[in-house]
Amino acid sequence: MKKVLAIVLALAMVFSFAACGKKEDAKQGGEEAKKFKVGMVTDVGGVNDKSFNQTSWEGLQALAKENADFEVSYLESKTDADYQTNINTFIDEGTDLIICVGYMLADATKDAATKNPNQKFAIIDDSSIDLPNVACLMFAQHEASYLVGLVAGSVTKSKTVGYVQGMVSEPMNQFGVGYIAGVLAACPDAKVLQYNANNFGDIPGGSAAATNMMTNGADVIYHAAGGTGIGVINTCAESKIWAIGVDTDQSTLSPDYVITSAMKRVDTASQDISKETKAGNFKAGVHLYDLKNGGVDLAPTRTHIPADVLTKVEQAKKDIIDGKIKVPSTAAEVPQFELK
Amino acid sequence: MSNFISELGVIIYATLIYTPALLYAALGSCFSEVSGVINIGIEGMMTVGAFTGAAVAYFTSSPMLGFLCAGIAGMIFGALHASATVLLNADQTISGTAINMIGPGLAILVARALFDSTDTIPLSPEQKMPLLFRGIFDTSTTFGKFMENVFGTYVSTYLVFVLVVVVWFIFYKTKFGLRLRSCGEHPEACETLGINQGFIAIAAVIFGKFRPQGALIGCLLFGFCSGLKVVLGGSGAINMQIISMIPYVVTVIVLILFVGKSHVPTANGKPFIKSR
Numbered sequence: 001m002k003k004v005l006a007i008v009l010a011l012a013m014v015f016s017f018a019a020c021g022k023k024e025d026a027k028q029g030g031e032e033a034k035k036f037k038v039g040m041v042t043d044v045g046g047v048n049d050k051s052f053n054q055t056s057w058e059g060l061q062a063l064a065k066e067n068a069d070f071e072v073s074y075l076e077s078k079t080d081a082d083y084q085t086n087i088n089t090f091i092d093e094g095t096d097l098i099i100c101v102g103y104m105l106a107d108a109t110k111d112a113a114t115k116n117p118n119q120k121f122a123i124i125d126d127s128s129i130d131l132p133n134v135a136c137l138m139f140a141q142h143e144a145s146y147l148v149g150l151v152a153g154s155v156t157k158s159k160t161v162g163y164v165q166g167m168v169s170e171p172m173n174q175f176g177v178g179y180i181a182g183v184l185a186a187c188p189d190a191k192v193l194q195y196n197a198n199n200f201g202d203i204p205g206g207s208a209a210a211t212n213m214m215t216n217g218a219d220v221i222y223h224a225a226g227g228t229g230i231g232v233i234n235t236c237a238e239s240k241i242w243a244i245g246v247d248t249d250q251s252t253l254s255p256d257y258v259i260t261s262a263m264k265r266v267d268t269a270s271q272d273i274s275k276e277t278k279a280g281n282f283k284a285g286v287h288l289y290d291l292k293n294g295g296v297d298l299a300p301t302r303t304h305i306p307a308d309v310l311t312k313v314e315q316a317k318k319d320i321i322d323g324k325i326k327v328p329s330t331a332a333e334v335p336q337f338e339l340k
Numbered sequence: 341m342s343n344f345i346s347e348l349g350v351i352i353y354a355t356l357i358y359t360p361a362l363l364y365a366a367l368g369s370c371f372s373e374v375s376g377v378i379n380i381g382i383e384g385m386m387t388v389g390a391f392t393g394a395a396v397a398y399f400t401s402s403p404m405l406g407f408l409c410a411g412i413a414g415m416i417f418g419a420l421h422a423s424a425t426v427l428l429n430a431d432q433t434i435s436g437t438a439i440n441m442i443g444p445g446l447a448i449l450v451a452r453a454l455f456d457s458t459d460t461i462p463l464s465p466e467q468k469m470p471l472l473f474r475g476i477f478d479t480s481t482t483f484g485k486f487m488e489n490v491f492g493t494y495v496s497t498y499l500v501f502v503l504v505v506v507v508w509f510i511f512y513k514t515k516f517g518l519r520l521r522s523c524g525e526h527p528e529a530c531e532t533l534g535i536n537q538g539f540i541a542i543a544a545v546i547f548g549k550f551r552p553q554g555a556l557i558g559c560l561l562f563g564f565c566s567g568l569k570v571v572l573g574g575s576g577a578i579n580m581q582i583i584s585m586i587p588y589v590v591t592v593i594v595l596i597l598f599v600g601k602s603h604v605p606t607a608n609g610k611p612f613i614k615s616r
Contacts, residue, residue, distance in 0.1 A: 168580070195573055198580040208354035208570040215346045215485055230462070238471060253462045340579065 035071040036097075036278045038063075039090035040270070041083065042076045043102035045200055051226045051247040052266045053101050056124065059267025060099075063274055070274060083108035091119055097277045099270055100124070103171050109134065120282055122273045124266060125171050132284045137269045140290035141171070142178030142329040143320055144262035145224070147291075147298050147313050148244045149182020151260050152220040153190055154309040155242060156183075160191045162213035164232050166200040166225035168339050170330070175224035175246070175262070177334045178327050184336065186312070193218050196339045197228045206231025214239055220259070222246070233258060242304075249299035261299035265289060292321045342482040347571055349486035354567025356493050359559045360500045361386070365541040366555040367500070367507050368414065372421075373550050374511065375523045380436030381421050382541055384443025389414035391447035394460040397467045407469065407496060417443060469494040507552040543591050558594075565590045 038060060042053040060072040075086040083105045090098045091112065098119065100109045103126040110129045113121050122135040129136060152161045161183055165176050180192050193216055195209040206228040210221055214235075221236055222244035223229035229246060230253065236243035237254040245253065245261030269289055276282060289295020298317075302310060319325040331337045365386050372379040379385075393410030397403045417439055424435040455461055473491040477484035511517040544558030565587035573583050 195570070196580045198573075198584045204354070204357045205566070205570060207357055208350070208567055209573075211353050211489060212350045212570055215350050215489060237465060238474070 034069070036069055036274070037093070037095045038070060038072045038097045038099065038270075038274045039093070039095035040072070040074040040099045040101060041086045041090070041105060042074060043083075043104045044077055044079065045102070045226050046076050046078075047074055049200070049226050050230065050250070050253070051200075052124065052264060055248050055264070056099065056101055056266040056270040059270040060274065062267070063271045069278070072274075077105075080104065084112070087112045091116055096120065097122065097274060097282075099273070101266075102126075103169070120277055122270075122277075124269065127286050130285070135273055135282065135284055136286045137266075137273060138286050138288050139264045139266070139269075140288065140296050140327075140329075141224075141262065141264060142174040142181075142327050143291045144264065144296035144298070145175045145178030145222075146182035146185075146320070146325075146327040147317060148222055148260055148262045149179040149184075150186045150313050150316055151182075151298075151305055151309055152179070152222060152242075152244060153183035153186025154312065155259065155306065156187065156190060156220050158217045158219045159187060159189060160193065160217040160219065162193045162195070162210065162218035162221035164195050164197055164206060164209050164213075164221065164223040164225050164229065165339055166197055166223075166228055168196050168198075172224060173331050173337065173339070174329050176339060177329060177331055177337050179222050179224075179262075180334050180336050181328050182316075185316075191217075192336060194338050197225050199228055200226035202228045203231035203234075206233075207235040210235040210243075211239075214241060220244065222262075224262075245299065249301055251299065251301040258301075259304045260302065263297050263299050265295050265297075269295065291317055345486050346482050349489035351564070351567045351571055353489040353493065354570050355560060355563040356490075356497050357563075358566040359563030360494075360497045362541045362544060362562060363500045363504070363556060363559040366544045366559055367503055367552055368418070369541060369545045370507060370511075370550060370552050370555055371520065372418070373545055375520050377422065377425055378432045378436065379418075379421065380433055380542070381417070381439025381443070382436075384436075384439035384441070385414045385417045385421075386541075387443040387447050388417050391451065391460065394463065395450075395454060397463055398461055401467050403467060403469045406467075469496045471495070472498060501556070504552050504556045511552060543595055546595065561594065562587050562591055 040057060040060060042049075042057075045051060045053050047053050047057050057074055060070075060074075064070045064072045075082075075089060077083055077086055083100075087098060087100070087105075087108055098112075098121050100121065100123045102124060105123060106126040106128055109121055109123050109126075110131070113119065113129065113131045113134045117131075117133055120133050120135075122137055123129060124137045125139065127136045127138050163176055163179055165172055176194065183190050183192055193213045195213070197205050197209060199205060206223065206225060208231075209228075210232045213221055218241070220242040221232055223232040224246045225232065229250075233243040233245065233250065233253045237257040240257065242259040243250075243254065243257055245251065245258050247264050247266070248261065249263060250261045251258040269287070273282075273287070291297065298313065305313070316325060320327060328334050331339075365382050368385070369379045369382050389410040392413035393406040395406075396409040397406030400406070421435055421439050424430040424438075425432045451460060471492055472495050474488065475492075477487040477492070479485045479488055509517075511521065541559070544555050544562065569583050569586055572578055573580050
């Protein structure tokens with residue numbers, strides 16, 4: 001009895017370790033050498049953050065599915081200390097392209113790229129690295145946020161809307177700045193309640209922040225806060241007010257109360273850079289994904305947006321693409337942005 | 341004044357949503373600690389319970405069944421810990437640490453098999469615990485909004501406070517409770533280790549002097565501090581980095597101040613060998 005129990009415990013532990021990583025399409029034998037290996041390193045949000053880590057992994061999985069020449073895998077970072085280790089693991093495995101998801105990996109990526117000039121890297125949401133072997137995939141998130149801000153400013157009855165941000169940093173602030181500009185364009189005397197959760201994984205914190213905003217009159221709340229935002233959306237649904245999602249089409253989280261989402265096509269970006277690199281067309285420097293090239297947009301689910309609002313949004317989208325509207329992207333341009 | 345009432349309502353709401361997860365775990369932990377078994381594995385048991393609850397609620401669309409199964413799954417892992425430590429005389433800290441590794445690992449493995457993802461699929465409102473007294477107050481008034489914030493959250497949130505009374509009754513008013521407590525009274529110091537939420541639950545148990553009513557206060561304190569964070573952070577007056585530390589700093593300070601006076605069940609951590 002005791003021995004059986006000991007064996008069961010030991011096996012359970014082995015399995016729990018084995019469950020930590022995943023490799024797609026790893027085939028044995030000589031075939032493997034021909035494949036183009038793409039390795040993705042997540043930030044601490046993990047691969048199932050319902051946000052940009054997940055989207056970019058889904059993009060890579062789709063790529064490997066449609067084209068057997070690609071072999072894709074990921075390594076999850078549990079803490080900031082894992083970035084370097086995970087990148088080095090991929091380098092040692094002979095990975096052709098390493099995609100680092102998120103500006104939090106900037107220092108680790110820069111360091112590894114300097115030491116390994118022949119290794120190709122792509123980093124998402126960071127443009128600070130200027131090296132011949134690093135491609136910076138940037139998104140005009142302020143443009144998408146401006147559009148959802150227009151929606152929020154148009155549908156609010158209380159002229160009070162909410163905004164929850166996951167962390168204060170230059171790339172994150174772009175979401176809030178664009179959103180506030182959009183809200184004010186649609187409703188100049190609207191009040192925007194703002195909250196910095198300082199955490200991308202605090203679901204109850206998101207709920208509490210949303211409740212606080214609703215108690216103070218908000219009837220539409222936008223979040224750019226990863227997992228914390230799931231709490232925001234849940235609470236909006238429970239109180240029957242509109243929520244606005246981010247990164248992916250988050251209407252799946254609450255089909256009746258997510259009015260729209262500000263989409264970032266991280267999946268397309270990861271696929272593009274993988275294909276270009278495989279074809280020998282790797283281009284270092286900034287690759288900008290904006291409204292113009294479809295890199296950011298409103299989510300495809302638009303059933304809840306009133307027709308006149310949608311017309312207004314489409315017009316604004318056209319104006320941004322044509323350069324008639326210049327969406328602000330820094331906190332300095334929008335004095336109403338309060339987060340510090 | 342009306343401003344104060346609505347802010348107070350938000351703080352109570354925030355306290356109510358942060359507290360239950362910790363308090364359920366802390367109450368369970370009280371049983372094992374009081375009987376003399378250190379439960380470091382609480383994080384692992386919480387993860388398995390949470391996953392099972394969400395998965396069952398998703399597949400059966402019955403939140404109550406999910407709630408029950410979550411408890412049962414946690415119990416099975418508790419039994420695993422008990423078998424290792426009581427039957428096999430394994431070191432309690434090591435067994436607990438193993439549970440902490442198995443729990444999340446197993447949850448991920450099963451989630452991959454069921455949902456092809458490391459998470460459960462988000463639940464629809466019908467699959468979640470019903471909201472108590474939601475929609476019966478007139479939320480256009482400050483008072484109505486206050487009442488909805490205080491009494492309008494999940495049923496399971498209020499149930500945990502009832503359970504505190506039940507556990508207290510079992511511990512101090514039944515023969516089983518007396519036996520359970522006497523099991524734990526052999527001299528040995530208590531060690532505290534652990535991670536994340538599980539750590540806070542353990543801290544609450546220690547702070548609560550291994551009594552259910554004490555754990556209640558410990559969990560409420562942490563929940564309250566977390567809630568305070570949200571209300572203070574909204575004003576933008578204080579740096580968020582500092583506000584975010586409040587719940588943890590308070591937990592550590594309270595532990596330092598109170599742990600000395602806390603009476604540890606004296607056989608806590610000591611393997612029980614019958615022949616001795």
